[in-house]
Amino acid sequence: MKGRTIVLDHINGREAAAHMVDGHLDDLLIASDAPAPGTIYRAVADRPVKGQGGMFLKTPDGNAFLRQIKGMAPGDELLVQVTGFAEDGKAIPVAHRVLFKSRYVIVTPNAPGINVSRSIRDDDRREELLAVVHDTVEKIPHGIILRSSCSIADDEDIAEDLHSMLTLAEQVLSDDGSGPETLFEGDAPHLLAWRDWVEPAEIVTKEGGFEDHGVLDAVETLENPRFDLIGGAYAYVEPTRALVAVDVNTGNDTSMTAGTKANFALAKALPRALRLRGLGGQIVLDLAPMPKKDRRGFETALKAALRADSIETVFVGWTPLGHVELQRKRARLPLSELLG
Structure with missing residues (x-):
């Protein structure tokens, strides 16, 4: 199946959302009992x-x-x-x-100014978006960031979203209560999918959508620490209490460049493998053997893949043993905990 599909359903009684790209699971959100980010x-x-x-x-x-x-x-x-x-x-x-984040805008109290996403490069569109803000709000009390999703969005939808977020910000910031209290709960998976998965896609909301679109089968494969890489190589991603270990293997390829090819394939596949499993914290990559002269190219490829990912990950560096260390934000709970 070609194209993008967003499936909204439940797993084990938990609200969940799946993002399918060309029939493959690209992202998965599952509700947890812990406070959601954004709360x-x-x-x-x-x-x-x-x-x-x-x-x-x-x-x-x-x-x-x-x-x-x-x-x-x-x-x-x-x-x-x-x-x-x-x-x-x-x-x-x-x-x-x-921060107050929605599909089109982010309201930033105590950080004044209006900013348009740098990914919107059309000067005319940038001017139109600034006009939407000024036409919607006479006196702008907080900072505003117009997200990349505004590039093709309807101006009325952007204005409505902006007004909603400003109203929410005022309600929370004007709170005059005392003692510990939850003032706003972070977005649940269905709302989070609407907020962050903004590219055109078919939306499936009927019960049983996960089974019909192969989501459950894809989730089952994630319980296996092994995942295949392009060219016949494969890797294992295994969390321990201290860190997440990733081991790269060349498979049946015995050529001189087998290790380099396997490592570059990992660089492309790693963000998805970590994202779908909900893994973060310290990540250590035990790469396949490759010449030191190829390290810079691998590092460039890995950093590019991490920048395109929705979860912040920092490339820390190389260890004396030739391992790669990453530090990834714990933006999600491990899939194993949510399905256990």
């Missing part, structure tokens, strides 16, 4: 963590951890936003800077 709390400072420059906070969902706490004292109240999922036994990661 906004009124939190209460509890106790500082010496040596880490952070503070534990009290929230309705348990302890949260905030870095960069200059000027904060126990008992202070502040707005914070969940930035990712916590490791087992650790506090919820939060940030003091809150």
Whole structure:
């Protein structure tokens, strides 16, 4: 099946959304019991963590951890936003800077200015989008980012989205309550799919859509740590408590360039493999043998693939043993936990 399909259904009673590209599973969102990224709390400072420059906070969902706490004292109240999922036994990661993100716009309190996504290069369209903002809001109280999805969107839809996000921001920021409280819950999978999967696609909402479109079969294959690479090579991705290990193998290819080809194939496939399995944190790549002169090209290919991914991943560097280290944001829970 050619083209893009977004399937909205449930897995094991959990709301879920699947993004299929040419019949293959490209992305998968599954609801969890943990606070979703984007959730906004009124939190209460509890106790500082010496040596880490952070503070534990009290929230309705348990302890949260905030870095960069200059000027904060126990008992202070502040707005914070969940930035990712916590490791087992650790506090919820939060940030003091809150954002209100939707399909077309991002409202950024305390960061004034109107910015248009750099991926929109048409000057006439950029001017049209700025006009939409000024026609919609007389006095702009917060910063606004117009997302890349605005490039082909209807101006009325953008204006409606902008008004909705500004209204939400005002409601949250004007809160005058006290004590730990959830002021806004992060988006569930169906809404998150609408927000972030903006390219034209067929939308399937009927019950049983996952089975009809092969999503369940694709999810079942993700339980196997092995995944095939182009050219007959393959890799294993296996999470441990400390890190995620990725092992690359050349398969039946015994040519002089087998290792290089397998590693470049991994560079292209790795973001999807990690994204679908919900893996983050420290990633260590045990690559197939290849000449040192090919390292720079591999690094370039891997960085390009990571930039195109929706989850932030930093290329840390090479180890003395020739391994590659990455640091990936814990934007999702591991698939194994959600299906367990």
